[in-house]
Amino acid sequence: MGGGRDRFALIGKARDSIANGSKSFNVASYLFDKPTRDRTHLLYAWCRRCDDIADGQDHGGELKLDNASAQDRVEAIRILTHRALDGQPTADVAFDALGLVAAEAGITRDMCDDVIDGFQLDAEGWMPRTTGDLMRYCYHVAGAVGVMMAKVMGVPSDAEDTLDRACDLGLAFQLNNIARDIAEDDAAGRCYLPQEWLAEFDIPPGEHMKPQHRTALVKMAKRLIDMAEIHDAHARIGAGRLPFRRRWAILSAANIYGAIGEEVVRQAELAWDNRVHTTALEKLGHVVAALKESVSGSFEPQQEREWTRGKLLVMARMAGPAAGVPNTPIRDEGVRRKDD
Known part of the structure; x- marks a missing residue:
């Protein structure tokens, strides 16, 4: 596994990838013990590379996909x-990194395919019609990654409730990201606000960034953040089952991403004039707060989530291609009695 590459070389390249690609998650990852941190970086490198390739941002690499279709x-x-x-x-270093971490952590093809199916939706120009569609997309691009991260942290495959809560964390992250990136997504020709939400506020498709709709946009962003907070609260219960350093790292990441959503809500109509981010000092504060919560424990969720991993998995499988018909003989096919 690892394409025959040296493990330490792969980890080094993966470390560079996360340092350049995600300052928030990079900070939290250094709270992990070294084996978990290394595997986290290996998995991130694959996620980052897939995202870059899917968006046509791979320039000068071995794949030469600059002119390829989505x-x-x-x-x-x-x-x-x-x-x-x-x-x-x-x-490709990032894919070889995936091969290595998958072998070490027990990451399966189905887990990876669930993530790739999210890129497929974007390639098709897909946009969500309902809240359920939105949540299915969030499952593919982030909830499924949360499950893979749980495997990296040693959660066994039969610990279904803990895997469910790892999925919740991914969902929370993505909902916060969507709220923050509404303007950037619009500039790229994408919209992850469900069409039924736009219709509720009488906003024609493709016009949600116009100034006259900014008040409605604030309300929809608040809806996204409220949903994220529900899943975040459930994820924290799962984090409480992890060893201390892993728990601290996960809660730190949850605090940092949650703060992004809170800032979007705070800035209201100004939230999309400049990209919302957290400063280094603010990140440090969230890490300290996570340390306290890691010791004292998290509060029980006050509200049940509607969109569970099980429900989203069913939706994802139902939306996928129909399974092929097995090429097995029917009962007694080719069997004849001796007197026939």
Whole structure:
């Protein structure tokens, strides 16, 4: 596994990837014990590389996909991912990193395919019609990654409730991201606000960033953040089952991403004039707060979540291609009595 590359070299490249790609998660990752941190970086490198390829941001790399269609790029991601999981070299450091961490942590092909299916939705120009559609997308691009992260942290496959809560954390992160990035997504021709929400506020498709709709946009962003807070609260219960350093790291990440959503709500109509972020000092404060919570424990959720991992998995499978018909003989096919 790892495409025949040296493990330490792969970890070094993965460390560079997270340092450049996510300041928030990079800070939290250094609270992990070293084996967990290394595997976290390996998994992040794959996620970051897939995102870059899917968005056509891969320039000068080995894949030469600059002129490929969105569908071709997603197909390349899937092929390389499957090769890596099969222990084959991919000629790409990030995919080889996935092969290594998958073998060490028990990450499965289904888990990876669930994430890639999110890139597929974007490649198709998909936009959510209902709240359920939105949550299914959040499952693919973040909830499924949360499950993979739980495996990296040693959560066994039969610990379903803990895996469910890891999925909740991914959902919370993505809902916060969507609220923060509404303007950026619009500039890229994407909208993750459900069409039924836009219709509720009498906003024609594609016009939600117009000044006259800014008040309604604030309300929809608040709805996203409220949903994120529900899933965040459930995720914290799962984090409480982890060893101390892993618990501290996860709660730190949850605090930092939650603060992004809170800042979007605080800035209201100004939230999309500049990209919302947290400062280094604020991140430190969230890490300290997470340390206290890691010792004292998290509060029980005050509200039940509607969109559980099980429900979203069913939606994802129902939306996928129909399973093939098994090529097995019917009962007694080809069998004749001796007197026939």
